Amino acid sequence: MTERVQRPAKPDVSGFNPLQSLRRRVGQTRDALTAASHLFDTRAVSRETAELAREMIAILRGDSAITIDPRDKRFRDPTWEENPFFRRLAQTYFAFCRAVDNSVAETGDWKEHERAEILADIVTSSLSPTNLLFSNPAALKRAVETRGGSLVNGLRNFLTDLRQNGGMPRHVDRNAFEVGKDLAVSPGAVVFRNEVLEILQYQPQCKQVHKRPILVMSPQINKFYFMDLAPGRSFIEYAAQNGIQIFVVSWRNPGPEQSHWNFETYIEALLEAIDAVLDITKSPDLNTMGFCAGGITQSALLGHMTNRGDKRVHSLSYAVTLLDFSVPTMVGALNNDQILDSSRRDSARRGVLPGKTLRTLFAWFRPNDLVWTFWVNNYLMGNDPPKFDILAWNNDSTNLPAGLHADFLDVFQNNPIPAGELEMFGERVDLSKLKMDAFVTGAVTDHLTPWRACYRTTQLLGGKSQFLLSNAGHVASLVNPPGNPKASYFRNDTNKPPADPDEWYADATQETGSWWEYWLEWIQARSGEKKNAPRKLGSKNYPALDPAPGTYIFEEPGEG
Known part of the structure; x- marks a missing residue:
C-alpha cells in the first residue's frame, strides 16, 4: 500500500450543546465524589474541621501564622501579601488545603490512598480563589489595564473551548506549529x-x-x-x-x-x-x-x-x-475493577478509546499545572494559549x-x-x-x-x-x-x-x-x-x- 492517505473531514460540531455537556460533567463529578467518600478518614475529617474553625478565627483576628508559599505561582501577585482582605483569603484557602490533605485516609491499600490523594488535589486546586475573577487580583488589574478587553478575550476563549475542546482550556495555540514544517522536520x-x-x-x-x-x-x-x-x-x-x-x-x-x-x-x-x-x-x-x-x-x-x-x-x-x-x-490509582470494566465497555462500544479522553484524564492528574493554570491564563487574563512545541505535540x-x-x-x-x-x-x-x-x-x-x-x-x-x-x-x-x-x-x-x-x-x-x-x-x-x-x-x-x-x-x- 503506497497511496497517500486521505484526511477525513473535520467532525461536525454544530449540534454541540454546552449545557448538556456541563450537566453531564456535574453528574460525573457528583458520582465520583460519592464513590470516593470512603477514601477520607471520618475521625480525621471531624478533627480537621474543628481545627479549621479555630484557624479561621485566628485569620479573622489577623494573628494567623499561615504564610503564603513563595513557590506557589498562583499567589505571586504582591496584593496577596499587602492587602488585608486578600491575605486573609489566601490564608483561609491554605488552611482549607491543609485540612483536606490531613483528612486523607491512611489505608493499607496504596491504590485507594493514591485515589484519595488525587481527589484531594482536584478538590483543593479547583477551589483556589485564583480561579475566579473577583478573587484574583492579577486578573482584576488586567481587566482595568485593558479596559475590559481581557474579559472579552477570555469569554471568546471560553466559548471556543466549549465548542472545540470539550470544555477544557486549551494548552497551546494549535495554529502556531505545523507538522512537517515547524515540527518533525528531520530529513x-x-x-x-x-x-x-x-x-x-x-x-x-x-x-x-x-x-x-x-x-x-x-x-x-x-x-x-x-x-x-x-x-x-x-x-x-x-x-x-x-x-x-x-x-x-x-x-x-x-x-x-x-x-x-x-x-x-x-x-x-x-x-x-x-x-x-x-x-x-x-x-x-x-x-x-x-x-x-x-x-x-x-x-x-x-x-x-x-x-x-x-x-x-x-x-x-x-x-x-x-x-x-x-x-x-x-x-495505578485507576486500577479498580469498576473503573477499568467501565472503560473497557466504553471503548468496545465506540470502537476506540479517543485520544482526547486520555489527554483529559492525564491533565486531571496534575490539575494545577494542566487545567487551572490554563484556565486563568486563557479566561481570566484573556491571553491567547501559549505557543510551545511540546504542548502542541501533547495535544495532537x-x-x-x-x-x-x-x-x-x-x-x-x-x-x-x-x-x-x-x-x-x-x-x-x-x-x-x-x-x-x-x-x-x-x-x-x-x-x-x-x-x-x-x-x-x-x-x-x-x-x-x-x-x-x-x-x-x-x-x-x-x-x-x-x-x-x-x-x-x-x-x-x-x-x-x-x-x-x-x-x-x-x-x-x-x-x-x-x-x-x-x-x-x-x-x-x-x-x-x-x-x-x-x-x-x-x-x-x-x-x-x-x-x-x-x-x-x-x-x-x-x-x-
Missing part, C-alpha cells in the same frame, strides 16, 4: 508501510554509520514526533548526527473500523517492519528501543520472538516505561483501538508481565528469557511512570541492565538535548542493579548533561563497526515512498 523517508504502521528511515548526518541499525517504537497513545520536535531538540537528529542508523515507527491513528486491532496485530506488523529494516541495512540483526507504552509493545514483541527462537534483536532500550503495575504509582491526540485498549487494560489490571503470564499467540511471554543487554531510564519528577517503578524493569529482564535516572518529568526528560545547563542525570555503572531502587540511588552519582549522551555511548558500543553512510534511503525491495514525517501522522479518524 528522512517512509521506507515501509503496512495497514498498522509506517517505518521512517532518517538520513544519516555524518559520513559513516554503524552497521547495526536501531528500530524505535513510539507509544500508540501519542504520535512519534516528540522525538523530533525541532532542530537542536530532536532525539532522531541527535542519533543521525552520531552515526546511528535510526528507523522509527509511526503508528496509524485508528478509527472505529480498526477496533479489532490488538497486541498480536501490532506485533505482526512489527515483525514485517524488522524484515524491512534488516533488508535495507543488510544487517543480520538490530537494536530496539521503546518509549513509554511503546516499551510494553517492545516487551511483548521480543518475548514472542524469543519463544520462536528469533535472535535478530541484539540489545533493547526502555525510556520511562512501566512494566510492573504492582509498584505504587499515580496511574491519537486513538487506541478497542482491542489494543482491552489488552493494555489486562496488563494494567492483572499485571501478568512480571510473573511471565502475558499471553501472545497462545504462548506466555517471559522477560527473564531476554538475555540481551538493556538500557533502562526513569525520570526524577515523572508523575505517570515514577522512576522507582521504571527501575523495576531491570529486575524482570534476563540480561545485563544499565539504569539511568534523568532530571525532569515524563515528557521533558525525553526531550532533553545536550547543552541544557539545567540537565543532569544519576548513574550507577553496576551491570547487576540491586533489587531495591533506593539502594541503587544511594550509590549513584549525579552528573551534568543529558542522558542522551550516556545512552549514545552505550548504544554505539552495541551497534557494530562503521561503514560508509548510504547514499539513498530504502532499498530495491523497500524503496522510499513518501518524505518524513510520512502520511499516517496526519490521519484524523473518527472517535466512534
Whole structure:
C-alpha cells in the first residue's frame, strides 16, 4: 500500500450543546465524589474541621501564622501579601488545603490512598480563589489595564473551548506549529508501510554509520514526533548526527473500523517492519528501543520472538516505561475493577478509546499545572494559549483501538508481565528469557511512570541492565538535548542493579548533561563497526515512498 492517505473531514460540531455537556460533567463529578467518600478518614475529617474553625478565627483576628508559599505561582501577585482582605483569603484557602490533605485516609491499600490523594488535589486546586475573577487580583488589574478587553478575550476563549475542546482550556495555540514544517522536520523517508504502521528511515548526518541499525517504537497513545520536535531538540537528529542508523515507527491513528486491532496485530506488523529494516541495512540483526507504552509493545514483541527462537534483536532500550503495575504509582490509582470494566465497555462500544479522553484524564492528574493554570491564563487574563512545541505535540491526540485498549487494560489490571503470564499467540511471554543487554531510564519528577517503578524493569529482564535516572518529568526528560545547563542525570555503572531502587540511588552519582549522551555511548558500543553512510534511503525491495514525517501522522479518524 503506497497511496497517500486521505484526511477525513473535520467532525461536525454544530449540534454541540454546552449545557448538556456541563450537566453531564456535574453528574460525573457528583458520582465520583460519592464513590470516593470512603477514601477520607471520618475521625480525621471531624478533627480537621474543628481545627479549621479555630484557624479561621485566628485569620479573622489577623494573628494567623499561615504564610503564603513563595513557590506557589498562583499567589505571586504582591496584593496577596499587602492587602488585608486578600491575605486573609489566601490564608483561609491554605488552611482549607491543609485540612483536606490531613483528612486523607491512611489505608493499607496504596491504590485507594493514591485515589484519595488525587481527589484531594482536584478538590483543593479547583477551589483556589485564583480561579475566579473577583478573587484574583492579577486578573482584576488586567481587566482595568485593558479596559475590559481581557474579559472579552477570555469569554471568546471560553466559548471556543466549549465548542472545540470539550470544555477544557486549551494548552497551546494549535495554529502556531505545523507538522512537517515547524515540527518533525528531520530529513528522512517512509521506507515501509503496512495497514498498522509506517517505518521512517532518517538520513544519516555524518559520513559513516554503524552497521547495526536501531528500530524505535513510539507509544500508540501519542504520535512519534516528540522525538523530533525541532532542530537542536530532536532525539532522531541527535542519533543521525552520531552515526546511528535510526528507523522509527509511526503508528496509524485508528478509527472505529480498526477496533479489532490488538497486541498480536501490532506485533505482526512489527515483525514485517524488522524484515524491512534488516533488508535495507543488510544487517543480520538490530537494536530496539521503546518509549513509554511503546516499551510494553517492545516487551511483548521480543518475548514472542524469543519463544520462536528469533535472535535478530541484539540489545533493547526502555525510556520511562512501566512494566510492573504492582509498584505504587499515580496511574495505578485507576486500577479498580469498576473503573477499568467501565472503560473497557466504553471503548468496545465506540470502537476506540479517543485520544482526547486520555489527554483529559492525564491533565486531571496534575490539575494545577494542566487545567487551572490554563484556565486563568486563557479566561481570566484573556491571553491567547501559549505557543510551545511540546504542548502542541501533547495535544495532537491519537486513538487506541478497542482491542489494543482491552489488552493494555489486562496488563494494567492483572499485571501478568512480571510473573511471565502475558499471553501472545497462545504462548506466555517471559522477560527473564531476554538475555540481551538493556538500557533502562526513569525520570526524577515523572508523575505517570515514577522512576522507582521504571527501575523495576531491570529486575524482570534476563540480561545485563544499565539504569539511568534523568532530571525532569515524563515528557521533558525525553526531550532533553545536550547543552541544557539545567540537565543532569544519576548513574550507577553496576551491570547487576540491586533489587531495591533506593539502594541503587544511594550509590549513584549525579552528573551534568543529558542522558542522551550516556545512552549514545552505550548504544554505539552495541551497534557494530562503521561503514560508509548510504547514499539513498530504502532499498530495491523497500524503496522510499513518501518524505518524513510520512502520511499516517496526519490521519484524523473518527472517535466512534
